[in-house]
Each structure stands twice: as structure tokens, then as C-alpha cells.
Amino acid sequence: MEILGPVLVSGLTTGALYALATLGLSLVWGVLGMLNMAHGAMLTLGGYAAYAVVTAAGWPAPAGVLAAVLAGAAAGVLIHVMIARPLVRRSPETFETSVMIATFGAAIALQNTILAVAGGQPLGQPLSLSGTARLGPLVAPWQNLLIIGVSIVLMSAVALYLARTRGGRAIRAVSQNREAAALMGVPAEAVYLRVLALSGALAGACGLLVSSLTQLSPTLGSEPMLKAFIMCVVAGLGNIPGAIVASFALAMIEALVQYHFGARWGFPVLLGIVILVLIWRPTGLFGRATVQRL
Amino acid sequence: MPDALAVSGLTAGYTGRDVLRGISFAVPEGALVTIVGPNGHGKTTLLRAISGLIRPRAGLVTVFGADMAGAAPHRIAAAGVAHVPQGDMLFPQMSVGENLLMGAYLTTDPAEISRRQDEVFALLPKLAERRAQLAVSLSGGERRMCGIGRGLMSGARILLVDEPSLGLAPIIIEQIYGVIAALKAAGRTILLVEENPARVEGLADTVHLLDHGGIVWSGAPQDLLARAELMETYLGG
Numbered sequence: 001m002e003i004l005g006p007v008l009v010s011g012l013t014t015g016a017l018y019a020l021a022t023l024g025l026s027l028v029w030g031v032l033g034m035l036n037m038a039h040g041a042m043l044t045l046g047g048y049a050a051y052a053v054v055t056a057a058g059w060p061a062p063a064g065v066l067a068a069v070l071a072g073a074a075a076g077v078l079i080h081v082m083i084a085r086p087l088v089r090r091s092p093e094t095f096e097t098s099v100m101i102a103t104f105g106a107a108i109a110l111q112n113t114i115l116a117v118a119g120g121q122p123l124g125q126p127l128s129l130s131g132t133a134r135l136g137p138l139v140a141p142w143q144n145l146l147i148i149g150v151s152i153v154l155m156s157a158v159a160l161y162l163a164r165t166r167g168g169r170a171i172r173a174v175s176q177n178r179e180a181a182a183l184m185g186v187p188a189e190a191v192y193l194r195v196l197a198l199s200g201a202l203a204g205a206c207g208l209l210v211s212s213l214t215q216l217s218p219t220l221g222s223e224p225m226l227k228a229f230i231m232c233v234v235a236g237l238g239n240i241p242g243a244i245v246a247s248f249a250l251a252m253i254e255a256l257v258q259y260h261f262g263a264r265w266g267f268p269v270l271l272g273i274v275i276l277v278l279i280w281r282p283t284g285l286f287g288r289a290t291v292q293r294l
Numbered sequence: 295m296p297d298a299l300a301v302s303g304l305t306a307g308y309t310g311r312d313v314l315r316g317i318s319f320a321v322p323e324g325a326l327v328t329i330v331g332p333n334g335h336g337k338t339t340l341l342r343a344i345s346g347l348i349r350p351r352a353g354l355v356t357v358f359g360a361d362m363a364g365a366a367p368h369r370i371a372a373a374g375v376a377h378v379p380q381g382d383m384l385f386p387q388m389s390v391g392e393n394l395l396m397g398a399y400l401t402t403d404p405a406e407i408s409r410r411q412d413e414v415f416a417l418l419p420k421l422a423e424r425r426a427q428l429a430v431s432l433s434g435g436e437r438r439m440c441g442i443g444r445g446l447m448s449g450a451r452i453l454l455v456d457e458p459s460l461g462l463a464p465i466i467i468e469q470i471y472g473v474i475a476a477l478k479a480a481g482r483t484i485l486l487v488e489e490n491p492a493r494v495e496g497l498a499d500t501v502h503l504l505d506h507g508g509i510v511w512s513g514a515p516q517d518l519l520a521r522a523e524l525m526e527t528y529l530g531g
Contacts, residue, residue: 166402169399170399173388176386176387176388177386179347179367181385181396182346182366183347183367183379184400185372185448
């Protein structure tokens, strides 16, 4: 019972981070049909933006949070304007492949820019809470509770936006039937821009949270993005509620495996689960033959 | 006073193949104009070229006097054209109510949206019953009604309706044509595509017979059924 507490806290924390990383990735896939390979680099950018504003410029913490979110959103906008839009205009037939390669290139460029500017040595993220909370037998660091809370708030906000607002409805309409949405008067490119900006903002926030647990490094976002891909595939690409459930479930399994068999077994077990899921249900756990869209 | 919709010299098609060759006709305000012709002769392509889903290669598409040929579909929708497409193209994972709200996407005034919704529910009471149901779970006839209702929600001044009878049982086709007759009686401007010329007799003001991407005959529907061109178009030659 004593060991269950820390495993639970660790599983929930990584689950929240995976879910947040997955949400942005899945949203872009569902609406634009594009795998954004630069998603991890947008996470990294968010972490460094907060560091730059708080440590280097000496501004207060809220400015650091804002900087992470805005830097991520700006990266999303640039990816739309400079990569996605020109590629889909030039050749919609090959878009799915070409955009993967192009965003992969953007990720390498962004990662190396960060390396050149900030250096390769790990930096401490100043934005984090210290101390632990006690609730009966459970002990949890405040920072972990903050991460879980912030992730749940952000995911609920996105869910409400998609379900209840005119703009969110337009996003779902484009993902469910692009042509019909255009006939209703929805400008598809404006929706794509909004989705990439939203995904970037979520990535920026997620990067800040990840770096508060570990440290800042130019490859900060790589592992969360890899995990986000795994969640998307396990849940079925484009299925957002499924991806969030998968994130928490697999993070729990990972935490248990890491506790019982050692940290190095966590990732192989996750990959093993992916392979089993793909053999058993090629469209993902919650996927149907036709992908359930937003 | 310009026509609600006028098409002149319209040429359009898909990569490397023209489906429409120099089509010209007009839809005056308040009229119900029908394009008839067998399947595969360009009726759907014509509506898609008018609403901007495909870009015409040549010709004009004027909406109340303004040329919209080649404009993006969301701009043509904003100019007042509502296209009820073939196969309905509903948003499958949205409820009927949300589909209707998407129809009114360009309107931001909630009072106006609820006024239009009341109108649609009065015309298509079945949609009020199915309001909370996902579009993917509707029957064929209900889907068609939802598509028409969604088109009406835009408040557009011109309604393009692509083969509303397609794939439906005869009794449902009658209901759908009852709805179209009611819209005509209410003074709506409608461009209707239909495969079966007998179905629009007594309903359409003007019929254009489309054959191999060109209009081969135009006139009143009751005259069409007696014409030799009809036989030639449908039976070959």
C-alpha cells in the first residue's frame, strides 16, 4: 500500500503530460490529416521560451507561462503558413507524405537553433513549485499536482470549445466533411490556421510542464512526442477522447512496470502493447473501420 | 434587375476531361428551374461548378449580377448560394440540431438563427423529433430532410438541390417533392437537378435537358415529355 501512492502519483502525472501532448497532435491529425513531426520541437520551444523570459529577462512567472503558450502558438502559425498551406496547394494528393517529411525537417531546424542559441547543457526550469502535499497516507509533490490540475483544465477547456462554440463546431465540421463545411461558408484555411495555433499553444504549455519535472534540453520534446504517437496509434488516429484515456492507462502501466521491473522496461513494454493492439485491432482500440472524427 | 443566378459559357470538369461544355442558362428570382438528364451527363458537376467545389475552366457564374466563377466555395455561400449536395454530405458525428446550426454558420444573430430553425421545423417536423440524434444514425429519408433543412438554415437567396429523390423509396420521394413544392410556393429561388423528367412536370417553371455536357433542349416541362430529344437523350443516339 505504501508503494502504491508514489506509483499512482507518477502514473497520473506522466499520463496528464502524455494526454496533453497527444491532444495537440491528434487534433491536427483529425482536422488537417497531417502528422506534425515538429510537435515535439514545439514542446521544447515552449519550455525554453519560459526559461528565457523568467531567468534570462527576469520577468515574473505569469509572463513565462504566457511566453511558452505564445511561442508554441506562433510556431504552429508558422508551420501552417510556411509548410502546410504551400504543400496542400501545390499537391493535395501527396500532402500526407510530404508534410511529414517537411515538418520533420522543421523539427531538426528548430532543435538545432535552440542548441545554437541556448547550448546543449541541461538548464533548470525556474517555473516549478517546491514542497509536497500530504493527504492521509498519500504524499505528492505540489508540482505533480499542479501538472495534473493544469492538464485537466486545459483538456476540459479544449473539449468545451470544440463541443459548444461556433468556432469549435466549424473545426469539427471541417474534420467530418471538408467539402460540406465549405458549402456552409466555413473558410477551411482559417480553420487549419486556428487548429495549428491551438495545437502549438497546447504544446508550449505541455513543454513548460515537462521541463519543470526534468530539465531543459534541446531534445526535451522528443520523448513526449514519441509517446504521443503511441497513444494516437493505440487509440485510433484522430480519436481525441480515446487518446486521452489511452494516455492515462498506458502511463499507469508504464509506472507500474518501471516500479516492479526497473525504469528501462517501461518503454519496451509500451511498444509491446502497441504491437499487440495493432495485431489485434489494426484501427486502434477505439478506432472503427472508418475513423471516428472529432 | 439581374437574374438571381446566371451561367454563361460554363466549361468545367475534372483533370484532363471537360464534363460541361459551354453551358448557359438563367434562374430568375422566385423561379424553380430544373436540369434533367440521365446520370453521368454532368448535372452534379454543373452544381459543383456553380457552388465553387470545382473551379470552372471558362465561363461566368453570376449571383445577383456579381461574377463568382472560380471563387472559393465559402465566398459563394456568403454571396447567397446554398448547395444541398448529392448524397447529403451531412456531418455524421454531429446531431441533427448541430447540422442545422452549421447551416446557419454565416449568421451570428441568435434570434435570427432560432427564427430560421422554427421555420425549418415547421416545414420538416421530423427533424424536430430527431433533433438530438446523430446524423449518422438517421434513415435515408431523414438524412435527405436534414440536408435540405441545413441548406435552408443559411437563409440563402438561391437554393441548389441535387437529385433529392436519389436512392429513396417512392413514398419518401413524394414527401421530399412535397417539401420542394412548398418552398416554391413560398417564393424561393431554386435550381433543381433531377434524373426523372416526369417528376418535375407541373412543378418546374423551366426545364433544361442536359446531354453529354451541353443543354440540348429548354422549355416548359409539359412540352419536354412529347419531344424527340428526350428519347434520344435517355435511350442513346
